[in-house]
Amino acid sequence: MKTIVVIGGSKGIGKAIVKTFLDTHKVINISRSSPDETHSNLTHLGCDILKDELPDVTIVDALVYCPGSINLKPFARLSLEDFREDFEINLIGAVKAVQKYLDPLKMGDSPSILLFSTVASKLGMPYHASIATAKSGVEGLVKSLGAELSPTIRINAIAPTVTDTQLASKLLRNEKMIENIKERHPLKKFLNPKEVAEMAQFLLSEKAASISGQIFEMDFGIVTFKI
Numbered sequence: 210m211k212t213i214v215v216i217g218g219s220k221g222i223g224k225a226i227v228k229t230f231l232d233t234h235k236v237i238n239i240s241r242s243s244p245d246e247t248h249s250n251l252t253h254l255g256c257d258i259l260k261d262e263l264p265d266v267t268i269v270d271a272l273v274y275c276p277g278s279i280n281l282k283p284f285a286r287l288s289l290e291d292f293r294e295d296f297e298i299n300l301i302g303a304v305k306a307v308q309k310y311l312d313p314l315k316m317g318d319s320p321s322i323l324l325f326s327t328v329a330s331k332l333g334m335p336y337h338a339s340i341a342t343a344k345s346g347v348e349g350l351v352k353s354l355g356a357e358l359s360p361t362i363r364i365n366a367i368a369p370t371v372t373d374t375q376l377a378s379k380l381l382r383n384e385k386m387i388e389n390i391k392e393r394h395p396l397k398k399f400l401n402p403k404e405v406a407e408m409a410q411f412l413l414s415e416k417a418a419s420i421s422g423q424i425f426e427m428d429f430g431i432v433t434f435k436i
Contacts, residue, residue: 268317321413
């Protein structure tokens with residue numbers, strides 16, 4: 210049974226990913242808060258990715274880094290500290306995790322890494338300057354590491370649109386906002402965490418053995434289509 214390390218697996222997309230893998234993998238969740246999920250295959254290790262040293266893990270076949278932020282403000286109201294905080298949680302935390310677990314990954318069974326970007330890295334959107342900048346760094350990291358770590362380790366990223374999680378609750382706080390979000394997407398939907406977890410499951414599996422260095426937009430057409 211393979212071992213997957215999920216950083217930030219107690220909430221949102223990370224929680225859905227943990228749940229998706231529990232029956233087939235040993236899952237090590239690393240986050241500040243414990244997941245509500247209990248399972249014989251689940252181990253929780255408490256850690257604040259920005260403040261603490263990551264715990265030692267000897268066996269890692271797959272690594273998923275989930276922490277992120279949605280910091281939407283007009284550019285004039287974004288402080289340098291806003292940019293630094295978004296950069297730290299979205300990019301530096303990912304770098305820290307990959308560097309920490311790189312050696313055990315190299316010894317893993319068909320090892321792979323999964324990070325997260327955003328559709329705002331491809332689609333210019335008002336008030337997204339800070340988060341789009343940080344996530345664009347994530348995409349650059351995926352491309353560079355995809356080349357550097359081949360053929361041993363695969364690395365990819367998912368760039369989701371609005372997803373129904375606590376992190377996005379301010380964007381989905383009433384029926385009018387929900388309808389507006391749907392209307393902005395050509396396929397008239399937005400994501401739920403399970404859909405993203407299923408894509409993560411595919412990208413970390415042997416079915417995706419030919420795929421590395423790629424960014425997968427789960428966007429209901431908002432980046433590609435103009436209808």
